[in-house]
Amino acid sequence: MNELLFFVTLAINFIGILTFYKLFGKTGLFAWIAFATIxxxxxxxKSVNIFGLxxxxxxxxxxxxxxxTDLINEKYGKEEARKSVFVGLASMAFFVIMIQIDLHYVPNSQDFAQEPMETLFSITPRVMIGSFVAYFVSQLIDVYVFDAIRQKTEGKFLFIRNNISTATSQLIDSFIFTFIAFLGVFEFSTVVMIGITTYLLKLLVSILDTPIIYLARKMNGPVKE
Structure with a gap:
């Protein structure tokens, strides 16, 4: 069941990002990044078992x-891609700040949401720091690697720069987050396993999104050199 839902989720996300880009252009991609980070x-x-992991x-x-981010880099250049990283970072920061303030409001006698909200959004400082550091570092690396490969290949072989930049940056993302958030909380072998399983799922999405970035590149005009 979870495996089926995984592919349904994948399809919805791919349709979503293509729709955002088709309707709103570059602004839609910035909006998608803000939405996706939240x-x-x-x-x-929520923890699940999927593909035996x-x-x-x-x-x-x-x-x-x-x-x-890779699509913005491809169509609009490295500086716009870097800007999108900060959009995501700001979205994450203000979401966390606002939710933490909301949790400190005293609920009235009719409220039913306080306890579920505390369960969902009461985060430890380590998890919060891990999320911010992993996102910021990995996204900037993704932008840099993608642009470096693009220059060396003279704009050819989109699938190579898309997959190499994402595979590299998500490896870094997965292990920065798991080591900051969980080292000392779980045994070292468990932390490594969490990092590996997280990375493998992200890598699978990266491979499967290759046709999507080719399709999206054809939308909304030519690549801006």
Missing amino acids: VANIEVV EATLGNVVYATIFLA
């Missing part, structure tokens, strides 16, 4: 952030 931070609190939700939508 959704991924909500989904990550223990994992958290949020890996699919989080991986599409790298797809959106």
Whole structure:
């Protein structure tokens, strides 16, 4: 069941990012990045078993952030891609700040949401720091690697720069987050396994999104050299 839902989720996310881009152009990709960072931070609190691996939700939508960043890099250049990284970072920061303030409001006698919200959004400082550092570092690396390969290949072989930049940056992302958030909380071998399973799911999404970035590149005019 979970495996089927994984591919349904994948299809919805790919349709979503293409729709955002087709309707709103570059602005739509920036909006998708903001949306995806928030959704991924909500989904990550749920643990599941999928393809025989223990994992958290949020890996699919989080991986599409790298797809959106690569598409911005491809169509509009490195500086716009770097800007999109800060859009995602700001979205994540203000979402966390606002939710933490909301949790400190005193609920009235009719409220039923306080306890579920505390379960979902009461995050430890280590998890918060891990999320911010992993996102920021990995996204900037993704932008740099993608642009470096693009220059060396003279704009050819999109599938190579898309997959290499994402595979590299998501490896870094997965292990920065798991080591900051969980080292000392779980045994070292468990932390490594969490990092590996998280990375493998993100890598699978990266491979499967290759046709999507080719399709999206044809939308909304030519590549801006």
